[in-house]
Amino acid sequence: MNKKVLAINSSKRKRNTYGLLIDIKDQLKKINIEVEIINLHDYNIEICTGCESCILKDKCFLDDDMDMLMNKLQQYDGIILSTPIYLNNISGKLKIFIDRTCRWVHRPAITGIPIMNVVTTSFSGIYNTLKYMDNVAIQWGAFPTDNISRKVTTIEDKVQPKEYKNFVKHIMMDKKLYKPSIQQLIYFSVSKVLAQKVIKRDSKYWEEKDWLSKKYFYDAKINIFKKIIANKFYRMIYKKVKL
Ligand SMILES: Cc1cc2nc3c(=O)[nH]c(=O)nc-3n(C[C@H](O)[C@H](O)[C@H](O)COP(=O)(O)O)c2cc1C
Structure with a gap:
């Protein structure tokens, strides 16, 4: 059976980051990995109110698409998180989404799912942004693997298989062989x-x-x-x- 990957974009426009995701999707299809791309801007995701009810009572009182999205993420063999870099960090939309997953820091639900991060920027912020995104994957109990980045000077460069090798390896591999850091x-x-x-x-x-x-x-x-x-x-x- 083909493996399934969910790619999450968080730029409102379909430009640099989306272009990279399409390239990755086309390439992974050739090795029987299906990539479904979604955009957080197509969903109703309210800002966290800070009530901590999700942490303490396992209930969020906001009525939006977050429960559906958090259930959806659990259905895949791998997840690609992607963002344009804004002010040397992730986009606001992605941050709002991540904040709302706070219960997973306490009660992880996607343990062992390999995550690959994809970011695009004009010039700056790659190190800082990827470090933060890796940290989120770890807090979720997921498994951070490869990071792909492009600047304005390299945006036309095709993604090379070596850039997603580790991600694919972990999707195919038995978790017993994972080496947590x-x-x-x-x-x-x-x-x-x-x-x-x-x-x-x-x-x-x-x-x-x-x-x-x-x-x-x-x-x-x-x-x-x-x-x-x-x-x-x-x-x-x-x-x-x-x-
Ligand atoms: C609000 C905003 C903030 C940005 N901040 C940075 C930045 O800090 N450093 C940088 O090099 N580029 C910055 N950029 C440029 C974007 O990261 C870059 O154009 C990115 O590839 C856009 O991706 P997209 O086409 O998928 O939206 C910023 C762009 C916007 C709109």
Whole structure:
């Protein structure tokens, strides 16, 4: 069966970022990966009101397309997040969307799904923007892989297969062979402590998922050094956070 990827664009116009997504879609089709492109501007996504009900009660009182979108993201083998760079960071539309996924930081729902980031800019902001986007993928419990970027000077350059090699590899690969980074393991530890000691909703969810006794969301390749560091970090924050 063909693998399915969801590509999320967050520029209101169909220009530079969209063009890159089309190129990637055409290329992935040739290796039997279907890419569906959606644009956040086609959906009703309200700004987070800051009530924290999603975190504490697992309910958002805003009536819009976010539940549908968050369910949709869970149906794919891979996700491409894309944005034009605005003021050296992601577009406002993408940020509004990400803010509304806050419950996933506590109760991850797309664990292990490979994410590839695609950004376009005139000149600046690539490093900063991609670093932030990678961090979001990690906080979601997803798996950051490749990052593709273009500037005004390189926008006509076709995407090269080596630029999405890691993304494709992870889509095809058994999760047991994934190698989570130390940052991913640390975020896992922080969320686990929150689930054990701070937020009741999280502890029920983490118990159901059977994550509380785990080193990571799923069996993966974690070398001994990473295990030791992550375990030390976990024990340290477990001690510091009071019930
Ligand atoms: C509001 C706004 C802010 C921007 N900020 C930056 C910036 O900080 N650095 C930069 O090099 N280009 C900046 N740009 C240029 C866009 O990142 C660039 O044109 C991008 O490729 C547009 O993508 P799109 O065609 O998919 O909308 C900005 C453009 C806009 C409209």
